[in-house]
Amino acid sequence: MTRYSLLRPALLLTISGALMLASCKKDSDVNPIASNKEVNDWILSNMKYYYLWNDRIPANPDTSLAPDKFFYSLLYDYTNTANVNRDRFSWIQASADELKASLSGQxxxxxxxxxxxxxxxxxxxxxxxxxxxxxxxxxxxxxxxxxxxxxxxxxxxxxxxxxxxxxxxxxxxxxxxxxxxxxxxxxxxxxxxxxxxLQEDPVLLDTTYTIGGKTVGYVVYNQFIPGVFKPSGEADKTYDTKLDNIFGKFKQKGVNELVLDLRYNRGGYVSSSTNLASLMGKNIDGSKVFYTQQWNSTVTADRDKKNGAGWNTEKFSAKATNIGANLSRVFVLTSGSTASASELIINGLRPFMTITTIGTTTVGKNVGSITLSDDTKRIKWGMQPLTFKSANAQGFSDYATGFVPAVEVSEPSLGMKAFGTLSEPLLGEAIYQITGTRTTARRGVGTAEILTGISSSLDRKAGGGNMFIETPGELLK
Missing domain, CATH: 2.30.42.10 (PDZ domain)
Structure with a gap:
């Protein structure tokens, strides 16, 4: 079994192994489905190397379990709900292909x-x-x-x-x-x-408003996806480029206030988080640190030896369409569905500018994962284990309980207004904070029409949607 380098420029981390069998045999003979024991051995081997808490894996796990039950038996303090720093987010799926598709918004x-x-x-x-x-x-x-x-x-x-x-x-x-x-x-x-x-375009809406001498840019962004993924596993950057063009329009229009709506964005690829942060960060360039990754001691020792200092540091990109020079702050709309790469935006930009959150408390996912699959296809499973913790340029990483909003506002359970409507509660509050002009009645959490929630279609997204994913080439997904 070969471990691929974490710096290998490919979409997914895979474990490879060639089957040297005659080409005239049937596919089922050449590439037989792995037994549960083989799958569990593969799971355990990878977890011992990549898993963030690899020093907490049970000494003698029960490899007779079904693969999914075996995987969850390895997770750190998984069932202890009192521990906010436990593993709440690693997951496994029976189909690696479906896992990869869902991560790409499909x-x-x-x-x-x-x-x-x-x-x-x-x-x-x-x-x-x-x-x-x-x-x-x-x-x-x-x-x-x-x-x-x-x-x-x-x-x-x-x-x-x-x-x-x-x-x-x-x-x-x-x-x-x-x-x-x-x-x-x-x-x-x-x-x-x-x-x-369906292939989801994560940019649901972008527009501008001119109110009280302010030019306000507004973007509804629902998943961090760089673009449409090709069969080779590479993305075409369609959606990152779309954001570049949107901020280019913002720059031309002289946008000097920004509202970023991440209330339904549960995360995605860090490359896209870095791209978005680089479009709005103030006084940032390719030399400034967006965030750093803290991996387990096994991976850290290997990477330190092979790559030297700085391998686990992600820096901003220099973007011609960056509007940070015209901004002193960014307003981020949040909810209990705001997670992972969305929270990375909040944490990563705070050392450079004021980030004012409006809405309700975020999920609190300060850890990231990589995708592991078997490129021989004998093992059909795909897993997304947590592999690192993130920290901003000031070293802050302690947000496992989520970011509490600076201004608490909840949208109503029923009768919600369209995105972009100035009387919509969260956007309306942002406009008030910017201009001092109210476009909607103040809707605090205690006064909103809140019913008891039971489920959401957002839960069908990969990993329940709580994604913070590193690609091998970027060291984050």
Whole structure:
């Protein structure tokens, strides 16, 4: 078994091994599926080398377990909910191909992102609230928009016991509802959608506002993805380039205040986080540190010997479209779905400028991972173990409990306004902080119409969406 260099310029870390068998044999003979024992041996070997807490792996793990159960049995303090610094985020999937696709923003979906809530104190009936809709998706074609609500799927009312199976169907007919005096009330309207394989464009909206002598740039960014991934495993940088062009327009328009909406962004590739930070950082260039990585002692010793000092340091990029010279601060909109590479933006920029968070407390993912798969394809599994902790240029890394917002504001559970609407609570609060002019009533956490949440479609994203991922060439994903 060969360990690939962490600096190897490829998308995914893989463990290789050639099978020297005659080409005339059948595929099943040349490349037989690995047994559970082989899979578990592969898991254990990689975890002993790469895992952040490799010194905490059990001395004699039970290799007779199914691969997924075996993997989770290795994780540091995984079930101890009292320990915020435990491993909450490593995961494994039976299909490495599906893992890689989901990390690149590709998945089978209707394009409808929603959150589910119990309708009342009985905690029986459920109402769905649409968070956003992907342009060009089946949901967009069916007329869905942010703020829509639904209570039925395929003719059945959603309940705590049936919602998972109903929403997993290959053909979905949503029974819509409306708010009557603040109460979800069923209508006769239905909307039909079928899931397809979608590639998500993470930039949902960009616009500018001129208010009170201020030129405000606003971007809704939902996942850190550099671009569309090719079969070779390389991204074409489509989405990073799109952000470059957006900030180029901001620069031309003289944007001097920026609102970055990361409320539904659970993370992604650090290369894209570095790219975005480099577009707005003040007094930064290619010599300034964005963040550093703290790996286990095994990897650190190897990399120190092979690469010398600085191998675990990520610096900003020099960007012609950087608008930092016109900014003294950035407003970041956050929620309990803001995680990982999103939190890296907040932490990494704070040594250089004021970052004011508005919304609710973030997830608290100050650790990153790499993708491990078997390029011989005998082992079909793919895993995403935590491999390093991140710190900003001042060495700060202690945010496992999340970033508490400077201004606490919660969007309502139901009846949400469209992104970019100045009366939308989080954006409206940012505009007030910038201009002193209120475009919406102050909506504190205690006064928002908050129902008891049960689930979200965002949870279907890789690893529950809590992603902070290093590629071998970038040492982060």
């Amino acid at each position: 998945s089978k979906s209707t394009g409808l992102e929603y959150r589910l809530y119990y309708k009342g104190q009985s905690r029986t009936d459920i109402v769905g609230s649409v968070l956003y809709v992907l342009p060009g998706s089946p949901a967009a074609a069916a007329g869905f928009k942010r703020g829509d609500i639904f209570t039925k799927v395929n003719g059945q009312a959603l309940t705590g016991t049936n919602y998972a199976s109903l929403l997993a169907a290959d053909a979905l007919t949503f029974g819509m509802a409306t708010l009557v005096n603040g109460t979800p009330t069923d209508t006769d309207q239905t909307r039909q959608v079928n899931p397809i394989v």
